[in-house]
Amino acid sequence: MIGTRLSMQSPVPLKIGVLGIAFLFSFPAGYLLWRNFTGDTSSLKLLNKSQVLSPLQRSLILSVAVSLTTALIGIVLAWLTTRCDLPGKRIWKIILPIPLVFPSFIGAAAFIRTMNPGGFLNGLLNKIGIDNVVEIRGFFGAWFVLSLFCYPYVYLPVAAKLRHLPSSLEETSRVLGYSPRKTFNHVVFPQVAPVLGAGTLLVFLYTISDFGAVQLLRYDTLTRSIATSQLANKSLSLALGLFLLIIAGIVVFAERMISRTSISSDQKSIGPPLKYSLGAWKLPSFLVVSLLTLLSLGAPLFTLSKWAIDGLRRGSGNGHPLTLNVQQVWESTWNTLSISVIAGFVTILAVLPIAIVISRYKSKVGNLAHSLVIATFAVPGILIALSMRFWSLQTDWAYNLFNNTKALLVFSYVVRFGSLAMGVVLLSVAAVPNNLQDAGQTLGVKRIPRFFRIYLPLMSPGLGAAAGLVILSTMKELPITLLISPLGFSTLATRMFSSFEEAFIAEAGILAVILVALSSILTWMLVIRKSEHL
Amino acid sequence: MKHPTKIKRLTTNIFKIALIATIGFFLSSCGDEKKELEGAAKDIFSGECVNGTDASIVIYSGRSENLILPVIEAFECETGIKVDTRWGSSTEMALLIDEEGNKTQADIFLSRSPGPVGYLDGKGYLAPISSNILGGVDERMRSQNATWVGFSGRQRVLVYNSDEFSEGTLPSSIFDLTGADFKGKVAIPGSNGSFIDWFTILIDQYGDETAELWINQMVENGARYYPNNRSIVEAVGRGEIAMGLVNHYYNYKISAATGAEHKASNYVFKDNDIGGTLIISAAAITESSQKVSEAEEFFMYLLSTQVQTYFTESTYEYPIAAGVQPNSALPELEAFEIGSINFDSLGEGFENANRIIESSGILNQ
Numbered sequence: 099m100i101g102t103r104l105s106m107q108s109p110v111p112l113k114i115g116v117l118g119i120a121f122l123f124s125f126p127a128g129y130l131l132w133r134n135f136t137g138d139t140s141s142l143k144l145l146n147k148s149q150v151l152s153p154l155q156r157s158l159i160l161s162v163a164v165s166l167t168t169a170l171i172g173i174v175l176a177w178l179t180t181r182c183d184l185p186g187k188r189i190w191k192i193i194l195p196i197p198l199v200f201p202s203f204i205g206a207a208a209f210i211r212t213m214n215p216g217g218f219l220n221g222l223l224n225k226i227g228i229d230n231v232v233e234i235r236g237f238f239g240a241w242f243v244l245s246l247f248c249y250p251y252v253y254l255p256v257a258a259k260l261r262h263l264p265s266s267l268e269e270t271s272r273v274l275g276y277s278p279r280k281t282f283n284h285v286v287f288p289q290v291a292p293v294l295g296a297g298t299l300l301v302f303l304y305t306i307s308d309f310g311a312v313q314l315l316r317y318d319t320l321t322r323s324i325a326t327s328q329l330a331n332k333s334l335s336l337a338l339g340l341f342l343l344i345i346a347g348i349v350v351f352a353e354r355m356i357s358r359t360s361i362s363s364d365q366k367s368i369g370p371p372l373k374y375s376l377g378a379w380k381l382p383s384f385l386v387v388s389l390l391t392l393l394s395l396g397a398p399l400f401t402l403s404k405w406a407i408d409g410l411r412r413g414s415g416n417g418h419p420l421t422l423n424v425q426q427v428w429e430s431t432w433n434t435l436s437i438s439v440i441a442g443f444v445t446i447l448a449v450l451p452i453a454i455v456i457s458r459y460k461s462k463v464g465n466l467a468h469s470l471v472i473a474t475f476a477v478p479g480i481l482i483a484l485s486m487r488f489w490s491l492q493t494d495w496a497y498n499l500f501n502n503t504k505a506l507l508v509f510s511y512v513v514r515f516g517s518l519a520m521g522v523v524l525l526s527v528a529a530v531p532n533n534l535q536d537a538g539q540t541l542g543v544k545r546i547p548r549f550f551r552i553y554l555p556l557m558s559p560g561l562g563a564a565a566g567l568v569i570l571s572t573m574k575e576l577p578i579t580l581l582i583s584p585l586g587f588s589t590l591a592t593r594m595f596s597s598f599e600e601a602f603i604a605e606a607g608i609l610a611v612i613l614v615a616l617s618s619i620l621t622w623m624l625v626i627r628k629s630e631h632l
Numbered sequence: 633m634k635h636p637t638k639i640k641r642l643t644t645n646i647f648k649i650a651l652i653a654t655i656g657f658f659l660s661s662c663g664d665e666k667k668e669l670e671g672a673a674k675d676i677f678s679g680e681c682v683n684g685t686d687a688s689i690v691i692y693s694g695r696s697e698n699l700i701l702p703v704i705e706a707f708e709c710e711t712g713i714k715v716d717t718r719w720g721s722s723t724e725m726a727l728l729i730d731e732e733g734n735k736t737q738a739d740i741f742l743s744r745s746p747g748p749v750g751y752l753d754g755k756g757y758l759a760p761i762s763s764n765i766l767g768g769v770d771e772r773m774r775s776q777n778a779t780w781v782g783f784s785g786r787q788r789v790l791v792y793n794s795d796e797f798s799e800g801t802l803p804s805s806i807f808d809l810t811g812a813d814f815k816g817k818v819a820i821p822g823s824n825g826s827f828i829d830w831f832t833i834l835i836d837q838y839g840d841e842t843a844e845l846w847i848n849q850m851v852e853n854g855a856r857y858y859p860n861n862r863s864i865v866e867a868v869g870r871g872e873i874a875m876g877l878v879n880h881y882y883n884y885k886i887s888a889a890t891g892a893e894h895k896a897s898n899y900v901f902k903d904n905d906i907g908g909t910l911i912i913s914a915a916a917i918t919e920s921s922q923k924v925s926e927a928e929e930f931f932m933y934l935l936s937t938q939v940q941t942y943f944t945e946s947t948y949e950y951p952i953a954a955g956v957q958p959n960s961a962l963p964e965l966e967a968f969e970i971g972s973i974n975f976d977s978l979g980e981g982f983e984n985a986n987r988i989i990e991s992s993g994i995l996n997q
Contacts, residue, residue, distance in 0.1 A: 152996075207863075210863070210866075210867075211866070211870075214867070214870065214872050215870055215871050215872040216867075216869070216870025216871040216872055217870060233872075313823070313859040314859055314863060316856075316857055316858065316859065318857075318995050318996040322823060322995065325723075325823065326823045326828075326986060326990070326995075327986065328723055328727055329723055329726060329727070329747065329748060329751050329982060330828075330982045330983045330985070330986035330987075331983050331986065331987075332730075408889070408890070409889065412889070419671070419672070421672065421698040421699075421701075422698070423670070423671060480724065480727075483728075484727060484728070484731050487728060487731045487732060488731055491731075491732060491733075491735050497735065501737070502737070577724065580718070580719065580720035580721075580724060581718075581720065581724060581728050583718075585690060585716035585717060585718055585737070586716050586717055586718075588697070588719070592719065592720075593697065596696040596697050596698060596719055596720075597696070597697075597698055598862075599696060599721070599860070599862060600696040600698055600699060600862070600885070601862045601865070601866075601882050601885040601886050601889070602696075602698045602885070602889070603886070603889050603890070604889055605698065
């Protein structure tokens, strides 16, 4: 059912469009290549050092561990909330994606402050006689915190897929007498596996590029080496950046090889997906999901709210006044909201042609563009920001046109987060049954109207979810916002970061609480409301 | 498929949000002119603002908005010169100026310490500052190349948990921290800019071998790595670790924010020990700036009595300009005699310092 379609060549305008998009996405990679091979020293030689190898090893170990954990959490949550009679399903749908919005540094800080010696929860546990709580630091800390904040990368696309799966195969399996578990293993899992793989890959790449959490939790990875060598030994930091990109490229390529046959699907969705009763497992499942939410959302939110409330109290008493006024808060909130929604929207427009090309046609260009978009996710934000600056300064017209504009900022976000949208968009495109297209073709509807009348309405829930992923990530983005935004443009995340770094904890808490509230509303509007699909 | 109307509504919603966002996006750029200042800026200048002029400058600030914005607002109000600011870490701002080269928009770079300005100076991106500004500060607080001027200072101190140690049990020199009494007790912010700057000074004063020996012995003695000053002061206050090497002012701010539950105090090493070096915030003008006179006007403002007083009273920093008294809550400054240090060598010594720190293994403790 796939073969005939995929052998078709893509239409030339589409191909050119995809090439153009691939070109735009190649800016960071191009920058790293340029800087590494045109400098005075051949910087790749610097990599042959033990100070590079052990951080690299730690980066890889951590990324694999977090990937596996989030894959497990993601698939279990997706299964429970889409296919089982878990109590409070609507609420979970809104709550479960939210942890994605915590900038990793503030999430990590909240955990350190709560769970470690002298912290609130630590004190509580001491009182009931537990006094050797595991300290949140090092490998354990980084694994724990990143897993809690990254699982939505897996959960969201897998849940989407599970809601789309046709019930027919599962019904057949049940009729043939297979247990629900066997049905899951042999029927459901193989269909979900490619999406699971793609989501897990994102977690892997994100973990590799994360700096905020690993530095606070004191796990010495490659991003730390990049950060500390930036001024002291710039060529080393650039070589490391390229190195990360190469690793990402290899991993992405491997993932493509494994899942390439199964991305496109031509199944018709017949009836609502099959539901399973949890029976005696209802309460335990509910407790597990609650515990997870308590850890990934409740605990950090509790700490951040406490900072905020303490600060507000202090501000209204005679203590130190807050260094934040209402107008600044409003301005940052508005900037955060508008720029992230626009970035989400533009990202969808950018990755949609790639998704169409690889799921409908046989296209080398499409596959190349896809790999480039995904692998770029492993490049730390600061290097993406510098690359954008670099390229926009190469010609006068680009400089005059883009310098100090929000357009360049949005473009940078799109390049940074295109990978997040890619998987879900691909899924939505593949979910449009080919026979509908055939019907449209037979009825003589031209390609472009066909797209707007047939494709877009069918894809829109998935596209909304993809935009949601990008929006939540843009809202917390730091280095690109700091370096690329027009002068004087602040977001909640940038203000939160500068407050926090200078120990203005109350201010950071207030901004963080607003960020979480804002993201909950957006998740509800874009991803959840009135959509049974995601 | 099942709910075409719902899907349609969702699509409309997405468009609606995008539309609202786009409109607001452009509206949000227009701010309204203020005639009088509010909040902390009012403490610096309480008069009526002059009419805005055409003059404007661009600042890349590695010092946080919370600290510097009131100063900028007061400056705009008092002089009518418009200021556009990019906020970020000093490292990020230095990297950005390096990338932008002569096309940078920045007229001024404010750095947390001499390291990042030294980096840019070494690449020739900084312009000399006129001598009437440089003359406003002690010669130890400015560049010998005239490329930057200090505007506030933070002293390196040992922050300690007051439940675990008392002042009398603390060592007089940083070199004594390698002793058995402090095994597993000391936090070091090995990757932090201020610490690396300080370590560069240590190398400059005592040589590679002594500096390397010290940090290696600290690692052997179970020193623990933390990424920055703030996280150390916070951890010491909770009792997670007994003490740490930090800049002095975080403890004041965190105490003010969290009150009595924060059990940390600052300790200054004795007898002008190098452990008590003053780390200076530095201001520089870019080589490509066309607005040198406005930029210098801003520097004069930074060093004016009212701004220097604001720094010390509100942010607990040490004033740099001659004649301004430090906040009464701060101990009298007996900082390490820094007159002999050529701060401009910091830029060059940076890489060496980083290499020694990294190979000591502290970053993975």
